[in-house]
Amino acid sequence: MHNADTPPGQIVWAGLALTAATEPVRSNYALYVQEGRIADAGAYHELTARYPAAPQVGGAHLLLMPGLVNSHDHGRGLSGVALGVPDDLLEIWLLGLATLPTLDPRLLAQLEGVLLLRSGVTATAHSHNPATWANLPAECEPTLAGYRDAGIRVAFHPPYVDQNSLIYTGQAEFLASLPPSLRPIAESWMQPPPLSREDYFTLCTQLYNRFHDPLHHTVHIQISPAGGPWCSDELMLAARDWAVPRRTRVQIHLLETRYQALYARRRWGSSFVAHLDSLGLLGPWLTLAHMVWSDPDDVERLRAAKTAVAHNPSSNLRLRSGVAPIAAYLAAGLPLGIGMDGYTLDDDQDYLRELRLAWTLANRPGASSPTVPASAILQMGLAGGAAVTFGPEVPLGHLHPGALADLVLLDWRAVEGIWAAPNANPLDLLLRRASRTHVLHVLAAGRWVVRDGHATTLDETALKNNLHDLLATQPPPKTARLQAEIAHLAPAIRHFYSTWDRENDVNSDLR
Ligand SMILES: [Zn+2]
Structure with a gap:
């Protein structure tokens, strides 16, 4: 009942409600939301009898569900393809990031936040790709401000690398394979970032002390050695020792491509996961993005250590990495989330469509392949994803009393279309048919951030026009030289790794 000491709440209701991915769908269900939490x-x-004076948002034709959680992303706001970075092998595509135009990071985070909220995502992971490594410290705070302006929760983890910038291993062999004129160019791409490890950890500590919010979970500050081959053991260990006593998380890209799995075999004669395990670098505080190229022994190690995986199905297709073995991860009970990585199939950051792709790819050919139900995938986008992204103690991803009131109302009549039979599974319909066009209202961190399909926190049209004008009036790109260098390096990198393709001692299938 309403307590005189707390401000009045509101009723949010729908003809159909999904309170958690693992629970039956309920009819004519309501929540009483007060101070950003589900109170009843x-x-x-x-509920209307208990709170007769409470204002109401909802309708019989709507589906009520928890806000979605985007478990791995970079918050780029703008499309890489449109900015002249074509899809390619990850190892080649990464070079193109250096050619992206320098724009106000606050504007990009505002746009990213609005795009995500309008697709039903109320919490996102952000691994920050700075314009240059030297610029990383200056870009973090404006990025956090941009997400705050949009009204979305963020698990923010600045990345860092300290080795193997251009090629994972065999640098001398690679350089020797190049024409002499190309060698100094390749060497310049092999330089470590001009940001010391000490400065990186100082940055993370300052951000943590100022912005980490363990009470309302609007911002979590985490740490991110960016990816397996690019980070020394010492860096990984220091990241663990930074995160664990602060009760926050570490997020790392791992085993995104087969070449990363082969790198581990060459370097240590073992799998990457076995190597991390031997160093005490697996644990419930760790989230591994991608994980396309694990083997069964890796899965057992991850299970034993309760290590989480953030699945990125679109990005793994677009960057030609493969299809992650999600059915095996589900069977092992790994903590799992789904992230868009800024590279969805339609280049539109539509999380509901990303769930559709994840579900479709998880069901593999063959009668002996397990059937992955829609509920298992939806769990990855809801409570499972929240645990992977913010930690299992954070009450997100479900609509039980006491949870943070992040929720979405979808136009369910439009999702159903002409007719939905009484025995049609609503979760199957949701994953097979819904997209951002069906997202009508979104409540996140105590605010209605989307109403009738439009962001309420920012003027999306003005924001897009502003970015368009900034791009149109930019001086000629300083990156023409870099683009020319990439054009020369890309065929050499492709040829170099093609020689690794002949090694079929590990993961020889092209998954
Ligand atoms: Zn990523």
């Missing part, structure tokens, strides 16, 4: 829940007629 029950049948619509019961």
Whole structure:
């Protein structure tokens, strides 16, 4: 009942409600939301009787569900393809990031936040790709401000690398394969970032002390040695020792491509996961993005250490990495989330469509392949994803009393279309048919951030026009030289790794 000491709440209701991915869908269900939390829940007629004066948002034609969680991303706002970075092998595509135009990071985070909210995502992971490594410290705070302006939660982890910038291993062999004129160019791409490890950890500590919010979970500050081959053991260990006592998380890209799995075999004669395990670098505080090229022994190690995986199905297709073995991860009970990585199939950051792709790819050919139900995938986008992204203690991804009231109302009548039979599974319909066009209202961190399909926190049209004008009036790109260098290096990198393709001692299938 309403307590005189707390401000009045509101009722949010729908003809159909999904309170958690693992629970049956309920009819005519309502929540009583107060101060950003779900204070009460029950049948619509019961809640209206208990809180007769409460304002209401909802409708019989809507589906009510928890806000979605984007477990791995870079918050680029703008499309890489449109900015002249074509899809390619990850190892080649990465070079193109250096050619992206320098724009106000606050504007990009504002746009990213609005795009995500309008697709039903109320919490996102952000691994920050700075314009230059030297610029990383200056870009973090404006990025956090941009997400705050949009009204979305963020698990923010600045990345860092300290080795193997251009090629994972065999640098001398690679350089020897190049024409002499190309060698100094390749060497310049092999330089470590001009940001010391000490400065990186100082940055993370300052951000953590100022912005980490363990009470309302609007911002979590985490740490990110960016990816397996690019980070020394010492860096990984220091990241663990930074994160664990602060009760925050580490997020790393791992085993995104087969070449990363082969790098581990060459370097240590073992799998990457076995190597991390031997150093005490697996644990429940760790989230591994991608994980396309694991083997069964890796899965057992991850299970034993309760290590989490953030699955990126679109990005793994677009950057030609492969399809992650999600059915095996589900069977092992790994903590799992789904992230868009800034590279969805339609280049539009539509999280509901990303769930559709994840579900479709998880069901593999063959009668002996397990059937992955829609609920298992949806769990990865809801409570499972929240645990992977913010930690299992954070009450997100479900609509139970006490949870943070991040929620989405979808136009369910439009999702159903002409007719949905009484025995049609609503979760199957949701994953097979829904997209951002069906997202009508979104409540995140105590605010209605989307109403009738439009962001309420920022003027999206003005924001897009502003970015268009900034790009149109930019001086000629300083990156023409870099683009020319990439054009020369790309065929050499492709040829170099093609020689690794002949090694079929590990993961020889092209998954
Ligand atoms: Zn990524």
